[in-house]
Amino acid sequence: MPHNIAILGSTGSIGTQTLDVISRFPERFKATVLAAGSNVEQLIEQAIRFRPSLAIIADESKYERLREALSPLGIETAAGSAAMADAMERPDFDTVVTATVGYSGLLPTIRAIRAGKQIALANKETLVVAGELVTRLLAESPTRVIPVDSEHSAIYQCLVGEDNSTVSKLIITASGGPFRTFTREQIADVTPAQALHHPRWNMGAKITIDSATMLNKAFEIIEARWLFDITPDRIEAVVHPQSIVHSMVEFIDGAVKAQLGIPDMRLPIRYALGDATRLPSSERPLSLSDYAQLTFEKPDPEKFPCLTLAPYALNRGGNAACIINAANEVAVRAFLEEKISFPQIYTTITDALAAIPFVNTPTLDDYVATHRAAIAFSEEKTGCKMKLR
CATH class of the missing domain: 3.40.50.720 (NAD(P)-binding Rossmann-like Domain)
Structure with missing residues (x-):
């Protein structure tokens, strides 16, 4: 059946x-x-x-x-x-x-x-x-x-058959988005059309903008902390423009396991639907001979300050990440509607963090209330109205 x-x-x-x-x-x-x-x-x-x-x-x-x-x-x-x-x-x-x-x-x-x-x-x-x-x-x-996220699916696959106590570090890869080689001055003037032009992945508008700000990588670090029950100081991001290595796990003996594949979300979808069973694919498989080199570099938090929101949220705890997420939803919409600039996505989030009351041990009702308050604050800040969810 x-x-x-x-x-x-x-x-x-x-x-x-x-x-x-x-x-x-x-x-x-x-x-x-x-x-x-x-x-x-x-x-x-x-x-x-x-x-x-x-x-x-x-x-x-x-x-x-x-x-x-x-x-x-x-x-x-x-x-x-x-x-x-x-x-x-x-x-x-x-x-x-x-x-x-x-x-x-x-x-x-x-x-x-x-x-x-x-x-x-x-x-x-x-x-x-x-x-x-x-x-x-x-x-x-x-x-x-x-x-199903390609990065977390990669980590999940790398951990199969491993003892979690032997994990030293999770390494989440990032394409770097469309502005990886831009200067801070160039980033200040980018348009929604430029931000929506992702070099590797075909995604919806919201996640594409999150990739451009690299807030998606901050979110993935937060998600990995809870998915894999690992302390925040043992999760890091690395920029990998080719998007072939989807993430890596470093072990206490110095070994590093990586999951590689072409940028195609159907691979992690198949793996998840199959309950970690590998199902055959009719797509052309990865051929490393097609890639002259695979490169890795440290992300630049000065150009992409949204990256700093991951350690902040995890160290602060409580409803901090909820505020970040809600403010970002409004800020992304406001940027797409050209009501704010690209750098103002980050400042909209930090302004919300300063304005919305912190709750140390939130209940579900607290998360709902926090989300609504951060949405309302950010709407007023940006002049962008959203249908409240």
Whole structure:
């Protein structure tokens, strides 16, 4: 029988690639629940092709269109973020791919953990915002998390068969984004069009801007701390422009293991859906002879100050990372709408950190309140209004 899968964020980059993997292994996987943010037409197309039991659109204004298109096919429909979270308790799937962007992935992931679902985690913000709470819930649940982010999947693969007590350091690679060779003066004047032109990966707008600021690497360091239960001082980032080495693990005997592959998210998706089983690929495999050299360099926190937010958030603890994430969501939108400059993404975040009250031991309600407060503050700061999530 096929393995039943729910996909949160089915119309995004990871979601569409997940459906591509499912289509290649129909005997192994079936998409049972599809959920999207606002792209109702693409969600309808996906539902017609994959025939899930349930299709959910988070944007409630698009619900009538979804219902009219899918109800005649016998496909159940729903709308709203609460419906997405409630769906995590359905008995007709056992694995959920969390591929939504930003804070919106937190509540459904928590509900999935409480329901004992297996999680293919592509939403890094879940652990960035509430890593301590999520790991505590995981300790009380049969849920197992397999990361989908290429960097964390690489670390996960490198740790298979290893004793965690022998791990010395996790080394997370970064492409360096489109501005790796820019000066600070050049970075000050970059445009959204330039920032959206990633040299290696084809991703959604939000994660592409996060890559350009290198805040995504700060988030990945925070996520790795919780995923792999390792102290922050033993996680570092290194710039690797070719994006062939996806991450590395250094061991106490001096050995370093690395996972290599072409920049294609379907590899970590296959690995996660297959429950750490390697499934065959029809794609052209990596050939090292195609690369004259693989280079590595230290990232420059003066050019990319968002990198410094990882050690700050991990050392500060509490709701600090939640504030960073919320302020960044607004700042990225404001930059894309040309309301602020590229460097002001960082200052918007630091201003929010100074303004929003710190909570040392936050509950879920505290995280929700912090997110709302940081969104509201950053909206006022940037003049950019977002639909609150």
